[in-house]
Amino acid sequence: MQLPQILYKYTSASTAFLVLENSRLRWSSPLLFNDVAEFQRMPRFHPRVADSYQQLSASIVAAVFDGIELDEARLTHQTLLLLNLVKLMASKGHIAREDILKSLAGEVSDADQKIEMSLRDYVDNLGLSTARVLCVTSENDNNAMWGNYADNHSGCVLGFRHIAKYDTPLQEATQVSYSAERPIVGSGLDFLLYGNTQELRTSTLHAIFYTKDQSWEYEREWRVITWRPNEAEKQVSDFLFFPEELESVTLGVRATVETEQRVRQLLAVKYPDASLYRMELIEGKIEPNLLI
Template sequence: MPPDYLFKYTPLRAPSDEKRQKQLDDLLLAPHLWFAAPESFNDPMDCRPGFAFDGGTPEEREKFRQTVIKAKVKHDHPDAQGDHCRNLLEEYARQYPQFDESLCRMGHALLSKDLQNTVGVLCLSENDRDPVMFYHYAAGHTGMCLKFRSLDFFAFAEPVQYGMDYPVVDFFDDTDKQSQFERIFLTKYQGWEYEHEWRVINFRKDPAKRLTAYPIELLEGVIFGRLMSPEDRDYATNLLKQRGSPVTLYEAKLNDRHFLLDITMLGTI
């Protein structure tokens, strides 16, 4: 069960990148959020579990071999059709005639690529006062932090677990799918623990559906970074006024005693 509120740190500006600037503007104008592909994450080890292929019946292993061969042909020859495709399948089947280490390595690579490209992940934090988060994800404190109430699909957010070892998934063991899900999508290196991250996972394969709508009233607040310029505050405020739903504005300030930021309310628009 997520906390009552979850937070999304983000820049406000994207100099010299019109497409990215429109995405940032839409964060404030429209009730949409982008579910990113793991390949775009700044952690290259994220969503890259190890796969073990030790189990499985002979029938399951043969089915896996055929699936890997089909995926490999599609990966290497995406435009192949008809007789050409069938000939390629036969050729690859001769190259990989049995379930062995080389086939498993290829299967591992294809599974990892599929995870990196097709799954969508919405990354959030339970913390709105962390100066490192503002620095890393809100353009060095010049950006902002969005405050969402944890309802609708936010209620499905799950906490990330942190550790020192890569998670390993037994491909043929589906007796505990929740545990597999957690190992694949909710496990990160413990150096990222300061993020206090929560995630919502979107398994829809269509990349065009990464932009996902949510009830407009769930964005309850926007926290301006402590170094956001007055001009940028006005820019963000004008966008929010066009949104059609009230939003409370806050600003982040340095705390005199602790290594956390103070969050001060400015008013509701």
């Protein structure tokens, strides 16, 4: 999906004041998120690796006896050795195809569990306390988000634009995907044939960092991730943004007059190009109304 022109951050009024006064946004470690499964949903193979050993044997035998092509340049070292061994056995002409298949029979029943444990160890070694994530959304009129993240409609939504000439972080925002089941990153057979390829590593990390359970789909989240290895004890970092990045502030339906006055003052002094809206309840639906 194309990166939205504006991405939004829901906040309480007090947090909005701090953000606007200091021109800083807080990026947090996933250890602080309200979703305890953040960065903990390890992706999977389908079919599973444990169920693919027979397919691996059949693929190797088919390559030797039927001329079915395998991309030998991409095969793992172990699979290439096995392929060459089968070629040698077949060249002798004394071993039947069925006997070769039987000789190759075997599996590792806990292969998928071992892979998952290895992934968990990898993520743990990255140090989640050093990860910094900025969570934003593509919608500023999400009723549930207003209730959950903007102090029950009394807070604000800050709208930010990404600016190419400043190389602003939001240019790197990635859309979060939602699924009821753990994401699939490939087939067990491909993993046995080609191993831990760069493509697989990329899709695996994407699945860990940018997928969430389907119950969070209402958030319509986009996120930017960076790492601060020297700031593990803090678990948060407050990063500056350019005044030009602030496109708008939207006040909640229940935002007080005092909140509106304070936001107006801050915009006038520091963000003259930003618009100010207030959400209004119209026929049971919240809609933004332009104030300035």
